[in-house]
Amino acid sequence: xxxxGDLYGQFETLEQQKESATLGMWTFLITEILFFGGLFLxxxxxxxxxxxxxxFSSRTIKLxxxxxxxxxxIGSSLTMAMSVWSAxxxxxxxxxxxxxxxxxxxxxxxxxxxxxxxDKYVEHHIPGASFxxxxxxxxxxxxxxxxxxxxxxxxxLKELEDKVGGPVAVNAHSQLFFSLYxxxxxxxxxxxxxxxxxxxxxxxxxxxxxxxxxxxTPVENVGLYWHFVDIVWIYLFPLLYLIDRx
Amino acid sequence: xxxxxxxxxxxxxxxxxxxxxxxxxxxxxxxxDHKRIALLYLASVTFFFFIGGIFxxxxxxxxxxxxxxxxxxxxxxxxxxxxxVAMIFFFLIPSIPAVLxxxxxxxxIGAKDLAFPKINLLSWYIYLVGGCFVLYSFATGGLDTGWxxxxxxSSVYSNSAVTPAVIGIFINGFSSILTGLNFVVTIxxxxxxxxxxxxxxxxxxxxxxxxxxxxxxxxxxAITLLLVGLERMFHLGFFxxxxxxxxxxxxxLFWFYSHPAVYIMILPAMGVxxxxxxxxxxxxxxGYTFIAASSIAIAVIxxxxxxxxxxxxxxxxxxxxxxxLLSYLVAIPSAVKVFNWTSTLYRGSISYDTPLLYSLGFIxxxxxxxxxxxxxxxxxxxxxxxxxxxxxAHFHYIMVGGAVMGYVGGLHFWWPKITxxxxxxxxxxxxxxxxxxxxxxxxFPQFILGYLGMPRRYHNxxxxxxxxxxxxxxxxxxxxxxxxxxxxxxTWSMRYGKVxxxxxxxxxxxxxxxxxxxxxxxxxxxxxxxWEAYDFKNRPDLGLTQPSGPALSPAxxxx
Amino acid sequence: MSEHIxxxxxxxxxxxxxxxxxxxxxxAATVDLNEHFPGLNVIVALVIATCKAILVILFFMHAYYSxxxxxxxxxxxxxxxxxMLALTLSDYGSRTWDLH
Numbered sequence: 001x002x003x004x005g006d007l008y009g010q011f012e013t014l015e016q017q018k019e020s021a022t023l024g025m026w027t028f029l030i031t032e033i034l035f036f037g038g039l040f041l042x043x044x045x046x047x048x049x050x051x052x053x054x055x056f057s058s059r060t061i062k063l064x065x066x067x068x069x070x071x072x073x074i075g076s077s078l079t080m081a082m083s084v085w086s087a088x089x090x091x092x093x094x095x096x097x098x099x100x101x102x103x104x105x106x107x108x109x110x111x112x113x114x115x116x117x118x119d120k121y122v123e124h125h126i127p128g129a130s131f132x133x134x135x136x137x138x139x140x141x142x143x144x145x146x147x148x149x150x151x152x153x154x155x156x157l158k159e160l161e162d163k164v165g166g167p168v169a170v171n172a173h174s175q176l177f178f179s180l181y182x183x184x185x186x187x188x189x190x191x192x193x194x195x196x197x198x199x200x201x202x203x204x205x206x207x208x209x210x211x212x213x214x215x216x217t218p219v220e221n222v223g224l225y226w227h228f229v230d231i232v233w234i235y236l237f238p239l240l241y242l243i244d245r246x
Numbered sequence: 247x248x249x250x251x252x253x254x255x256x257x258x259x260x261x262x263x264x265x266x267x268x269x270x271x272x273x274x275x276x277x278x279d280h281k282r283i284a285l286l287y288l289a290s291v292t293f294f295f296f297i298g299g300i301f302x303x304x305x306x307x308x309x310x311x312x313x314x315x316x317x318x319x320x321x322x323x324x325x326x327x328x329x330x331v332a333m334i335f336f337f338l339i340p341s342i343p344a345v346l347x348x349x350x351x352x353x354x355i356g357a358k359d360l361a362f363p364k365i366n367l368l369s370w371y372i373y374l375v376g377g378c379f380v381l382y383s384f385a386t387g388g389l390d391t392g393w394x395x396x397x398x399x400s401s402v403y404s405n406s407a408v409t410p411a412v413i414g415i416f417i418n419g420f421s422s423i424l425t426g427l428n429f430v431v432t433i434x435x436x437x438x439x440x441x442x443x444x445x446x447x448x449x450x451x452x453x454x455x456x457x458x459x460x461x462x463x464x465x466x467x468a469i470t471l472l473l474v475g476l477e478r479m480f481h482l483g484f485f486x487x488x489x490x491x492x493x494x495x496x497x498x499l500f501w502f503y504s505h506p507a508v509y510i511m512i513l514p515a516m517g518v519x520x521x522x523x524x525x526x527x528x529x530x531x532x533g534y535t536f537i538a539a540s541s542i543a544i545a546v547i548x549x550x551x552x553x554x555x556x557x558x559x560x561x562x563x564x565x566x567x568x569x570x571l572l573s574y575l576v577a578i579p580s581a582v583k584v585f586n587w588t589s590t591l592y593r594g595s596i597s598y599d600t601p602l603l604y605s606l607g608f609i610x611x612x613x614x615x616x617x618x619x620x621x622x623x624x625x626x627x628x629x630x631x632x633x634x635x636x637x638x639a640h641f642h643y644i645m646v647g648g649a650v651m652g653y654v655g656g657l658h659f660w661w662p663k664i665t666x667x668x669x670x671x672x673x674x675x676x677x678x679x680x681x682x683x684x685x686x687x688x689x690f691p692q693f694i695l696g697y698l699g700m701p702r703r704y705h706n707x708x709x710x711x712x713x714x715x716x717x718x719x720x721x722x723x724x725x726x727x728x729x730x731x732x733x734x735x736x737t738w739s740m741r742y743g744k745v746x747x748x749x750x751x752x753x754x755x756x757x758x759x760x761x762x763x764x765x766x767x768x769x770x771x772x773x774x775x776x777w778e779a780y781d782f783k784n785r786p787d788l789g790l791t792q793p794s795g796p797a798l799s800p801a802x803x804x805x
Numbered sequence: 806m807s808e809h810i811x812x813x814x815x816x817x818x819x820x821x822x823x824x825x826x827x828x829x830x831x832x833a834a835t836v837d838l839n840e841h842f843p844g845l846n847v848i849v850a851l852v853i854a855t856c857k858a859i860l861v862i863l864f865f866m867h868a869y870y871s872x873x874x875x876x877x878x879x880x881x882x883x884x885x886x887x888x889m890l891a892l893t894l895s896d897y898g899s900r901t902w903d904l905h
Binding site (some may be wrong): 022023026027028029033034037038041044045048063067070071074075077078081082085088089126223224225228229230231234235237238239242243244245246 | 811812813815816819820823824827830831834835836837839846848850851853854857858861862863864865866871874875878879881882883884886889890893894897
């Protein structure tokens with residue numbers, strides 16, 4: 001099919017082309033809902049079965065990082081939305097600026113995620129052979145925790161053992177939590193990385209002045225994708241970070 | 247040359263069409279033409295059909311004798327697993343949508359191509375990559391988990407090449423998703439002027455319904471198999487009870503997709519039948535809106551019934567009861583279709599051409615397959631026949647008797663459009679009959695075997711089951727002939743067949759209003775549709791010599 | 806389909822609302838609501854998350870201004886998710902035994 005200007009050959013009009021692209025993007029996004037949905041279901045069932053261990057494991061993740069990341073990501077959604085607006089009203093420079101801002105915020109998010117993953121690595125909370133919920137309490141000083149925090153963790157672990165029947169069960173069930181934690185945040189981060197790649201492409205195109213009020217479908221569709229990834233995080237944050245913080 | 251009913255016009259192939267517009271391997275491997283991509287899919291699903299067929303043949307040969315001397319028990323497990331994986335994920339699911347659907351949806355709605363031609367090509371490459379992973383798994387140790395990949399066998403205990411297979415099916419899922427996405431968008435936004443929703447051919451409705459399942463079901467199997475793969479590679483415990491996980495959760499997630507996947511296979515075949523029957527009865531289809539709505543209904547209700555595969559797993563009795571009742575609901579739209587097809591046949595001026603023979607076969611076999619499905623949906627009865635050959639016979643009646651009959655029938659029906667050539671009619675009719683006989687001889691004995699208690703997936707059986715097993719194997723060899731024949735004469739006809747002309751049957755759809763084979767852009771001018779679907783009466787352009795519709799006098803019928 | 810341009814004012818308003826909701830959900834998690842009603846903490850967290858998601862979908866993603874067809878597609882995505890969650894949980898919730 002030949003392409004005439006912005007119009008691909010299979011379409012009759014630009015309107016039809018835009019409509020198809022938007023519809024296609026939404027259709028893709030609902031497949032993503034179901035894709036993440038399988039993980040959310042797995043999480044829900046395990047969270048229900050192992051409520052105590054899950055809330056304990058959740059408390060070993062730093063709330064502050066999660067909250068900051070939520071703000072960062074929602075901020076990036078704002079800048080993304082603003083770049084769509086700029087394209088629609090024909091402010092070509094602003095499109096580029098907002099896209100770059102979005103990319104920066106997205107990178108900040110991934111960086112913070114990296115710090116969090118690193119903490120979990122140090123604490124031996126990465127599922128696998130070296131997984132050990134008792135690592136920090138057994139090796140004071142190895143983890144970045146204060147003495148009070150460690151003492152608190154010790155008492156909570158004791159209580160948990162009595163509830164679920166010993167340290168082996170505590171380890172097994174919290175490993176499930178962290179498998180889900182890494183599965184869900186990892187898949188989310190992968191989507192962010194893909195999104196960052198798309199943003200890079202948009203920035204290059206935008207610098208060439210490609211996006212105009214007449215034709216800005218890529219900006220809009222990448223925007224839809226980016227907001228969707230934001231929504232996934234909006235759910236991940238309370239589910240993974242905010243279990244029984246009281 | 248004058249045209250009259252007795253001396254049919256001599257047709258010539260159009261000078262330039264989609265097959266000869268460009269030449270060379272590149273022009274095929276980088277094509278974005280939906281018709282060429284359909285042919286690429288045709289070649290690849292046929293390849294996987296062969297692979298699956300070889301495994302099936304070995305299974306049937308092995309089961310000739312009670313003790314089975316052909317292969318070891320371990321190999322037998324691999325044979326039925328690989329048969330299932332190849333046939334379901336790489337043949338049945340893509341067969342009609344990706345081959346016939348790809349070719350026909352744009353033609354039927356009067357579009358130049360699908361909405362996203364490059365994504366269409368991408369989906370074929372994704373299919374190939376997924377297929378390579380699965381073939382790699384077959385070649386390096388095989389796969390012995392059953393096509394269902396139940397955990398913890400698949401995630402922990404199996405020593406076969408589960409990981410590449412799971413990756414392959416995961417990748418292949420995206421091919422389905424992209425095809426479904428393309429169809430949904432195309433059907434929404436690319437219809438020709440005048441082609442309203444209720445003028446769409448029922449095949450398009452069926453593709454739309456199928457796409458709903460592709461889009462909303464496939465992601466779930468993708469994430470589930472991804473988790474199985476992760477569990478296997480990193481020893482995680484999502485579905486492993488030894489580590490606190492839950493195998494029943496796996497089954498929920500698996501069947502959430504894999505039950506509707508059955509409708510992915512059967513719905514497009516129903517669409518094919520809905521095209522063939524009016525054409526060869528020269529009558530508008532009876533109950534157009536009901537057939538269209540029942541396709542959507544099957545796609546939707548199909549998502550509410552999955553746990554009837556799990557009655558004996560320890561799921562809640564109350565949930566099982568609800569799922570059993572919901573499963574009965576699927577029978578309603580399915581029966582609506584069968585009644586409407588039968589009513590269309592009633593007093594039609596029927597010509598028993600090959601596609602119609604396949605359709606009649608489809609109706610009978612689907613009826614048996616569907617009704618035995620109700621046996622299995624019945625909680626009490628399922629306890630007796632669960633995991634027996636009754637189940638095997640049931641789903642082969644749906645998938646082979648239904649989906650494959652529809653696929654082969656559709657291939658015959660549209661072959662003149664695809665290639666511009668006619669196949670030898672007598673041979674084709676013979677093949678249809680051979681297929682029907684061979685199929686029944688293969689699978690009907692399995693109903694009896696199952697009812698008598700022969701479990702599925704066993705490599706040996708008590709001697710008293712031998713007669714029925716021999717019958718089944720004998721039937722399988724007839725069935726194989728029934729498949730080989732069309733492959734041979736269809737290939738032969740591509741070169742030596744008579745030129746078909748644009749509308750050889752004649753049929754009413756838009757796809758028959760363009761030359762066979764169609765030009766790359768499908769239509770020379772964008773068609774404007776001002777007729778209803780299957781309206782033979784008001785279509786003088788079809789050149790029908792007899793008045794269409796009920797031609798018999800009332801005194802003639804009602805005996 | 807004429808395009809609707811959402812003004813930056815609305816975007817900023819939505820952003821502010823999302824920030825307030827984020828602060829609320831973090832605060833709500835540190836208070837023990839479960840003593841009033843079992844599971845209230847989770848319910849509050851999910852309701853707030855859903856409000857945020859709805860705001861993002863309606864305004865950032867322009868669903869509020871889009872065609873019925875797009876709305877139907879969005880709805881069907883969540884509806885199917887609900888089928889999966891509800892029917893699976895109906896099994897777990899109605900079991901008279903505990904597998905674990």
